[in-house]
Amino acid sequence: MDSPPLFCVKMRASAGGAHVSGAERVVPAAAVPAALAALGARALAHPKGTPDDIRLRVEPAGEILRVPALPVVLERTATAAEGMARAAELLAADGVSRVPEIMALFRETYAMRGAMLLDADTLERLEPDRARGVRATRMDAAEPAAADAGAKNHFREALVLASKVQAAPGIVAEICVSDDPDYVTGYVASKSLGYRRIATIKERGDPSGGRIFLFRGPRSLVPDCIRFLQEQTVLVEGVPWTP
Numbered sequence: 063m064d065s066p067p068l069f070c071v072k073m074r075a076s077a078g079g080a081h082v083s084g085a086e087r088v089v090p091a092a093a094v095p096a097a098l099a100a101l102g103a104r105a106l107a108h109p110k111g112t113p114d115d116i117r118l119r120v121e122p123a124g125e126i127l128r129v130p131a132l133p134v135v136l137e138r139t140a141t142a143a144e145g146m147a148r149a150a151e152l153l154a155a156d157g158v159s160r161v162p163e164i165m166a167l168f169r170e171t172y173a174m175r176g177a178m179l180l181d182a183d184t185l186e187r188l189e190p191d192r193a194r195g196v197r198a199t200r201m202d203a204a205e206p207a208a209a210d211a212g213a214k215n216h217f218r219e220a221l222v223l224a225s226k227v228q229a230a231p232g233i234v235a236e237i238c239v240s241d242d243p244d245y246v247t248g249y250v251a252s253k254s255l256g257y258r259r260i261a262t263i264k265e266r267g268d269p270s271g272g273r274i275f276l277f278r279g280p281r282s283l284v285p286d287c288i289r290f291l292q293e294q295t296v297l298v299e300g301v302p303w304t305p
Contacts, residue, residue, distance in 0.1 A: 066090045068123035070200050070295060073101035075113035081175055081241075083108040085219070088123055088202035088297060104214060109244045110269060121200075123295045128204060129229045131221055131300045133256035145248065145263030149237055152250040152258050158182055158235055158276060168237065171195070171272025179288070182234050182276040188284050196275065196288055201226045204297035216245050217259070217305050224251040226296040232279035232287045239263050241271030259305055 071094055072086040083105055087097045098118050105116045137152075139145040146165065154161045163185055171178045176195030179188040189195050203222050220238065227236050228251060235252040248263035248271075264270065277287060 071097040075105035172270040177273040200295040203301040204299040230290040235276040238273040239271045
């Protein structure tokens with residue numbers, strides 16, 4: 063018996079043109095109304111403030127790719143400085159060169175709407191639109207597909223995104239800091255490192271955050287990488303509820 067078709071439900075909220083929050087689910091048709099209501103309510107209750115523009119969108123999920131969740135390791139850090147230092151150590155241990163320059167570039171991502179796509183060796187910026195960056199979208203945990211549609215679970219959502227990103231052609235690593243002022247945890251991820259959850263990577267109350275996708279490969283592979291990140295629907299299997 064064929065599985066019911068799935069839909070991507072997306073929410074983006076902004077205030078004064080600045081991004082406030084975003085979230086998405088991949089759910090069966092019967093769960094779309096509940097997902098829309100839950101994500102709309104979530105947009106109105108973000109710690110960054112009340113948005114003046116909320117956009118909800120529903121799209122057919124299309125062809126589904128299933129990938130396993132990255133293995134999770136907790137990095138216990140007590141301060142933002144310690145957390146950023148540990149992120150740099152992890153990248154270096156994974157064979158990434160020019161790590162201090164990459165960490166310096168990371169601050170530039172705070173003003174971007176998406177992620178910086180950076181050549182891991184030359185540090186060339188590869189995003190077609192440097193203000194927008196590249197957004198990894200169209201993804202969710204494979205099980206359960208419709209449960210917990212609106213409640214924020216930073217860990218699960220970050221692990222889903224990181225697992226999809228590591229499945230993209232040419233991606234070798236990622237570093238992320240949430241822009242949620244109440245959430246101080248970030249991560250470094252790669253195929254060999256897995257998902258390294260860094261307990262404290264910024265100061266509480268700091269609204270800054272961003273992410274870098276590190277790419278390695280021929281320039282001819284860049285469009286396929288971006289297309290995968292932005293257009294391929296992915297369900298991530300084996301995502302735990304807690305770290």
